[in-house]
Amino acid sequence: MNPDLDKNEKDDEKILPDGQDGSGPAESKPLKQMKCEDIQPMILDYLNRELSDAFSLLVREHIRKCPNCKAVATEMKATVDALKKADTASPDLAAKLSVERRNKIMDEVVGGHQYQWVYLAFFIVAVFIVVWSALRMLAEIYDWGYKPIKLPEDQMFEINLRPVNKGTNAPGISTVTNLPGTNIMEQTKP
Amino acid sequence: MSTCEQDPGREKLRAFEAVVSSYESALLRYASRLVHHHDAAQNIVQDAFIKLFKSWEHEMLPSSKMLNWLYRVTHNCAVDYLRKETRLQVLHIRQAQETPKAVAPDRGDGTGISEEAERAAAILTQLTLREQQLVILKVYEDKSYTEIAEITGLTVSNVGYILHHAMKKMAAELRRARAI
Numbered sequence: 001m002n003p004d005l006d007k008n009e010k011d012d013e014k015i016l017p018d019g020q021d022g023s024g025p026a027e028s029k030p031l032k033q034m035k036c037e038d039i040q041p042m043i044l045d046y047l048n049r050e051l052s053d054a055f056s057l058l059v060r061e062h063i064r065k066c067p068n069c070k071a072v073a074t075e076m077k078a079t080v081d082a083l084k085k086a087d088t089a090s091p092d093l094a095a096k097l098s099v100e101r102r103n104k105i106m107d108e109v110v111g112g113h114q115y116q117w118v119y120l121a122f123f124i125v126a127v128f129i130v131v132w133s134a135l136r137m138l139a140e141i142y143d144w145g146y147k148p149i150k151l152p153e154d155q156m157f158e159i160n161l162r163p164v165n166k167g168t169n170a171p172g173i174s175t176v177t178n179l180p181g182t183n184i185m186e187q188t189k190p
Numbered sequence: 191m192s193t194c195e196q197d198p199g200r201e202k203l204r205a206f207e208a209v210v211s212s213y214e215s216a217l218l219r220y221a222s223r224l225v226h227h228h229d230a231a232q233n234i235v236q237d238a239f240i241k242l243f244k245s246w247e248h249e250m251l252p253s254s255k256m257l258n259w260l261y262r263v264t265h266n267c268a269v270d271y272l273r274k275e276t277r278l279q280v281l282h283i284r285q286a287q288e289t290p291k292a293v294a295p296d297r298g299d300g301t302g303i304s305e306e307a308e309r310a311a312a313i314l315t316q317l318t319l320r321e322q323q324l325v326i327l328k329v330y331e332d333k334s335y336t337e338i339a340e341i342t343g344l345t346v347s348n349v350g351y352i353l354h355h356a357m358k359k360m361a362a363e364l365r366r367a368r369a370i
Contacts, residue, residue, distance in 0.1 A: 076361060079361045080329055080357070082306045084329060096218070097214045098232055104236060109203065
């Protein structure tokens with residue numbers, strides 16, 4: 001049904017029409033043996049000037065002699081002409097983009113172009129924050145790198161966590177590590 | 191836009207503006223013929239140019255390769271628009287019903303389009319989107335089969351085959367319309 005145009009353009013000696021089932025170029029036919037059913041699929045290609053010189057000549061000669069194919073060619077040409085006439089009369093085919101749309105295009109591309117480094121910086125900062133947060137979380141879970149500071153005995157203070165009544169001394173409850181120099185409000189006697 | 195570091199960017203923007211001026215008409219015509227809607231066509235072409243600036247890796251100079259790329263993107267944007275608006279087949283049917291009415295009524299004074307042309311335009315909208323695309327690219331944009339193949343991703347043989355059947359369909363419908 002449809003000739004393989006690529007091959008026809010390269011090799012004008014061979015005729016490579018498709019078989020009747022449209023399966024593709026299957027066999028060669030000498031030029032003289034081409035029938036209407038072989039020519040008619042090529043008529044539009046002929047009108048569109050897409051055929052090689054040899055095939056164009058073949059189709060032209062066939063159309064001249066065959067009234068059926070001539071009628072098909074005339075009908076195809078009339079259809080194309082009608083389409084072209086419809087288009088030339090069409091009033092609503094704008095030739096240019098509106099000013100607003102041109103401005104919108106330039107705003108879009110300029111804005112993107114100007115701020116691409118800002119977007120990159122934001123991205124890097126965001127990645128840094130995510131990674132840092134993840135590391136902190138993992139450090140807490142697995143107790144990485146956090147060791148309580150052990151001070152010598154004479155630098156440790158006791159802090160009374162119970163309320164203190166006047167005149168009574170409640171024993172200290174717990175020992176809390178403190179950094180040297182920290183002010184402690186109360187101190188109980190051991 | 192005023193710093194020295196942005197000079198290469200400024201060059202690119204200037205080249206891009208030149209590309210927009212070169213190709214906006216062709217793309218607008220193509221988009222209008224696909225979607226039959228002025229504002230939608232403008233939006234589609236606007237999106238195509240923005241995508242060009244963001245995705246084009248080669249030099250920002252008008253070329254046939256760039257134009258074919260733009261046609262392809264415009265077609266894809268048009269398809270997205272049509273899918274969003276309605277189902278493609280319903281839209282074609284609606285357009286087929288509406289299009290003859292939308293044609294200029296002043297046929298009598300010889301300045302309007304002929305009945306045949308009106309019918310042809312209406313029948314075009316009844317084809318599948320792929321067939322419409324190929325007919326528009328061939329008949330209106332005068333692209334070769336090779337260029338159409340590059341734009342659509344089809345083979346040259348396929349282009350010829352689909353076009354042949356589309357035109358055959360249109361010719362049969364016109365014949366039927368004349369007979370009525």
